[in-house]
Amino acid sequence: MTTIVYRAGLIVGDTCITQGNSRVGRVTKVVRRKDGALAGACGELGALTSFLGWAETESLKKKAKPFLFCDSGEGFIAHPDGRIQWYGGEGTAFLDVPHIAIGSGSLVAMGAMFMGASARDAMVAAASIDHGTGGPFVCLTHDSKVVETFS
Numbered sequence: 001m002t003t004i005v006y007r008a009g010l011i012v013g014d015t016c017i018t019q020g021n022s023r024v025g026r027v028t029k030v031v032r033r034k035d036g037a038l039a040g041a042c043g044e045l046g047a048l049t050s051f052l053g054w055a056e057t058e059s060l061k062k063k064a065k066p067f068l069f070c071d072s073g074e075g076f077i078a079h080p081d082g083r084i085q086w087y088g089g090e091g092t093a094f095l096d097v098p099h100i101a102i103g104s105g106s107l108v109a110m111g112a113m114f115m116g117a118s119a120r121d122a123m124v125a126a127a128s129i130d131h132g133t134g135g136p137f138v139c140l141t142h143d144s145k146v147v148e149t150f151s
Contacts, residue, residue: 001043001103001105001130001133002014002016002017002018002042002043002048002104002105002132003042003101003102003103003104003105003106003109003123003126003127003132003133004040004042004076004102004103005099005100005113005119005122005123006040006078006084006099006101006119007098007113007119008099008118009141010118010119010120011030011038011039011040011139011140011141012030012119012120012123012137012138012139013028013029013040013137013138014029014103014134015028015136015138016133016135017045018132021131026136027045028138029042029048029052029138030138031052031055031056031140032140032141032142032145033055033056033057033059034060035060035080036080036142037078037079037142038077038078038140038141038142039051039052039055039059039076039077039078040052040076040102041073041075041087042073042074042075042104043073043074043075043103044073047073048075051087052075055075055077073088074086074087074102074103075087075088075102076095076102078142080142084097084100086100099113101122101126103132103133104132104133105126105127105129105132105133106126108122108125108126108130109122109123109126110122112125112126119139120137135149135150135151136149136150136151137149137150137151
């Protein structure tokens, strides 16, 4: 699985691809749109890459999403104005939350953020406990085209 964390204008995504209990590769799971919105996804690789491609370009044109998440997949778009739009299965909802984490390490990351951790520190906490979360990690912000990575 994976972990994607968002808080205070920063999205952090791991790059680990797992198959069962094995780590089998790496892929970026977060993107930044031209308007500054940040998106991340987890779950089956085909669905998450389709979601990220759609979120980065076609969602700006208000086109319907061309994919379905399986039972374990989900994604979100964090808009610069603070709105967080969650996607899963065949549905979507705007969430009234200050932060969000999805994926196999989400419970650890959410607990860390509840206790005041930044998105980056919440990712470190998730990766230290969840075998499906691994680096390097990719960090993006609403207002910068700079991509930061850390391990």
